[in-house]
Amino acid sequence: MSSEDYLKDITEIKNLMSKSSRFISLSGLSGILAGIYALIGAAYAYWLVATSARGYLILDGKIFNLILLDMVLVFVLSVGTGIYLTTQKAKKNGEKIWDATTKRLLTSLLVPLVAGGIYTLTILSQQRYGQTGALMLLFYGLALVNASKYTLGYIKYLGYTEIILGLLCAIYPGYGFWFWVLGFGVMHILYGILMYYKYEKK
Structure with a gap:
């Protein structure tokens, strides 16, 4: 067996090990769409506040409730789109969508995400809106x-x-909305484009 054959075998082994330990079916298009959903949601929230009589949010106010619903819709659409496109990509590539790696991925993602969500809701319930974006x-x-x-x-x-954007948002709370738009909107779109062109475009 030549050295080229050895190198080829080693490369194949490395690829198999990577596939067995990493979830590789994430869709770049889902990142792009999540960013677009976030930008649309942010534009709607900005319009609500800009056209309101008060010009600011209160916990029991109609505007705050609409913005909260807006954020929930953005989240549901983003997650739903991500699950659908990722599942379709996995089926196309003949890969399993639910295995031990997927479970580890979700656990690692959800623990800080759920803890952060609960803490953010607690802050909102105390009417401390300034740091929620951060x-x-x-x-x-x-x-x-x-x-x-x-x-x-x-x-x-x-x-x-x-x-980094979260820390900057904490330092400059007056620009929290724009940091949120940059982080959840623009960065998701850029990430999705990079993922699409590197892993998905043939």
């Missing part, structure tokens, strides 16, 4: 970094970016 970005970034060891692509770097 908290959302920080916990989301930590969740991505924590889950990145079980997947491929730019997840880790997206997580680091979200953490």
Whole structure:
């Protein structure tokens, strides 16, 4: 057996090990669409506040409830689109969508995400709105970094970016809305484009 054959075998073994330990069916298109959903939701929220009589949010106000519903819809659409496109990609590539790696990925992602969501809701219930954008970005970034060891692509770097934006948002709370738009909208679109062109475009 020639040295080229050895190298080929080693490469195949490395690829098999990577596939067995990492979830590789994430769809770049789902990242792009999640970013678009976030931008549309942010534009609607901005319009609600800009056209309101008060010009600010209160916990029991109609505007706040509409914005909360807006955020829930963005989240549901993003997750639903991600699950659908990722499942379709896995089926197309003949890969399992639910295995031990997927379970580890979800656990690593959901623990900081759920903890952050509960903490953010607690802050909102105390009418402390100023840091909610920073908290959302920080916990989301930590969740991505924590889950990145079980997947491929730019997840880790997206997580680091979200953490940096969250810290900047905490330092400059007056620009929290724009940091949120940059983190959940623009960065998701850029990440999705990079993922699509590197792993999906033939």
